[in-house]
Structures are given as C-alpha cells and as structure tokens.
Amino acid sequence: MKRIVCAALLLAALPSSALLTTSAQKTEQAAKVSLKVGDTAPDFTLLSDQWKTVKLSDFKGKKNVFLAVYVLAFTGG
C-alpha cells in the first residue's frame, strides 16, 4: 500500500442562490462517468493545495493512482 498514490479532487458545488431554489422545478441531466475500465485515462494538470502542479503523466510507470472526486470541501459529501 505504501506505493499507492492517492489524489483527491475537491470540488465546490452550486452557488447558494441555486441551492435555495432546489425545491423549485429541478431536473437532473443524468450523466454517467464516461470513463470505463480498460480505457486510457486522459492526462490532466491540476493545482494542488500546495499550489504545485500535479500531472497524471508524472506517475506513469511509477505509481498507481487513486483519484477520489469529492463534491465539497468541509462536508461529508
């Protein structure tokens, strides 16, 4: 397990104004994660919490990557 790299993406959700209107008419555009097992993962370059650039391709040939996509920081979601 020591060699496993974990990277979490924390993603903010809706503006508060939209959250207040969720009881109004709301329709979900159901979208499935388009990636499938066996696909080549698209490369990405993202900023870490330490303001350092992290590229998926940096780990190629070195480590497995666990991406955990979160919806909101400071929440249980």
Next chain:
Amino acid sequence: MDSPAANAAFAKQINIKFPLLSDMNKKMLTAYGILKGYDVQSETYQWAQRANIVIDKNGIVQHVEEGDSAVNPNNALSVCTDLHKKQSTK
C-alpha cells in the same frame, strides 16, 4: 470549484498527507465525464459527481465507481491492493 487555498485549509483540518487537487476550470472533470448538470428554473448548473477512479502505472483505468457508493473508498482501495500485489509478483 474549490480553490487551492480552500483545499489547503481542508487538508490541514483533516490532516491528510496526499495532494488535494483543484479543477477550477473543470477541464479534467469534463474530460472524465464526471460533471453532472442540474436545470434549476431557467439555468443549468454543473458540478462533480462523487467518484473513485483507480488508474494503474500504465495509465489504464482499473476501477470506476460513482455516486453514493463512492463515498466509501474500500472498493477502490482493494483494487489498489490487488494491483500492487500483481505488480510485485511480476
């Protein structure tokens, strides 16, 4: 999307040792098909679905889990463990 500064505060609060990444312009989320659209009145808002993805050393996707079940990381962790065992025996 959460900024690096917000992620830094969150990382400190929960004392984690791995990077928290920000996808401020939603490029990665779009490429991976993780964004979900919600129509509220006349506006469409998009944000990420909860998802766990495991990518092996060769850049190949080995596990995809989305939605509520992805709150629990155990399935993805067990894929990681299996991958590591397979790679260690080669």
